[in-house]
Amino acid sequence: MALLKINKLTKEFGGLKAVSNFNMEINKGELIGLIGPNGAGKTTAFNLMTGVYEPTSGQIDFDGKSLLGLKPYQVTQQGIARTFQNIRLFSDLTVIDNVKIAYHFHVKYGIAEAVMRVGRYYPEEDVIEQKALECLKMFKLDDRRDEIARNLPYGEQRRLEIARALAAEPQLLLLDEPAAGMNPQETHELMEMIRWIRDELKLTILLIEHDMSLVMGVCERIYVLDYGSIIAAGTPLEIRSNPRVIEAYLGEEVH
């Protein structure tokens, strides 16, 4: 059964159809790419999936349950975590605190226990600390744990954002342009990392990307979005030779 199933999703902003008749099916363990020219509606689609926007019509089912009407934090609690196109870290906090916050909704101790530091407070805080450290280690950020997030170099901030999303222990990870602003070397490393995360953590990943080499190299299936609608879907090889995709990216041939 599909982990994420999107059926005829449409979002209108006034007269503008940002996303129309969007269909998508993602199976467990897949690594899917969503590409398209600027303004095609990729981020809008992400925002619809994560509850930031309410769709005008259509269905989103995750793990057999509808996500419609859920707030972003509830969507995350269902098991979907995301990163942002423009990095949104908790920039004045330390690296480890950034990651710790993502564990928040798994925490069971109450406010009274926290304030009096009794009961489940110490054991759970120990677990959070340990898990956060493991997560940082995975992204080679453990030696930066006490650094303030805004002081990290750009590439590490991107990595921290992915680490933080994984700390929420999702089933589905949505990456919005993870390689934006990275140099080819960093992009290559990121590509390796994304594949490794998927295999290691048995995750399902959907990523939006502009960098063709990254998408073609890492994704098993690709959806192409143009003017809010899916114009093609298939393996990287099929997409590469699809005339409609080439047209969307490079423009029509002159006859």
Next chain:
Amino acid sequence: MRSKMKLDLSALATCFAIYAIIMMLMEAEVIGAFWQLNIVLICINIILAVSLNLITGFTGQFSIGHAGFMAVGAYVSAVFTVKLGMSFALAILAGAGAAAILGFAIGLPTLRLQGDYLAIATLGLGEIIRITILNIPYVGGASGLMGIPRYTNFTWAFFAMVITIFFIKNFINSSHGRACISIRENEIAAEAMGVDTTKYKVLAFTIGAAFAGVAGGLFAHYFYIAHPASFTFMKSFDILTMVVLGGLGSISGSITSAILLTFISAGLASYPEWRMVIYALLLIVLMIYRPQGLFGNKEISLKIFSRILGGGKHGTAQNK
């Protein structure tokens, strides 16, 4: 983690030591009546500043209606002791409870607003509370509620202050507190990380209001009177000044600036015509040279003292 517990205990021991020293000085009459009054005032101001810091400094919700919650605490607790003849402890709790309920009721609709809009809304709400009290004859209206027994003494004020500081410090250093801080840092990201932002904003607002209520109860039972004029928006600004001066998001900053500002205004009491001028100048100078407040968002803690004294023995636990 266990080092956190050790730090807590040593911080608590320090508090008792400070209490004992001040108490001894008061008994020996080294500290006169005027400074005794100011020390109690300092304790009350610390409660106010630290509780507002939870709302404004840690959760990032700009509120300038704190005096309103203080007024509710003052009046409700006074009604409990004067009109209903209840015990002081119960009255304080009732004041805190009433302020918390009001904080919750006000927070739920207003915390949808952001930044300046929220500030204006809380400013208005603080005034609404005051004007409402002004028009209730049962609590004395414009002439205030008089004849309140003086139950507050240094011991009450000091330990209420210690409880407030520990409560808010421990709250902030828990997952719930981190959720509040994440809202200040980036609300969209906090929401995306599974934090129910509305819940935690309202929670911080409610806790902050409850402690303002405690401060109000202590205040009314020290000065024999609860008067609407004590809780104008100028009082809210006073509290906000302490928080901003000490550093948004620093509990030790709030404590330091509450002590500093209370002493300065007490020290200048004999030059009433110059008091506000010097007070204002001081603030301007500090804001030019330390716009992030005295402490920024850092904390001073026993750890630092032990590092200075003991030569670089530092653990990983935070805060005092």
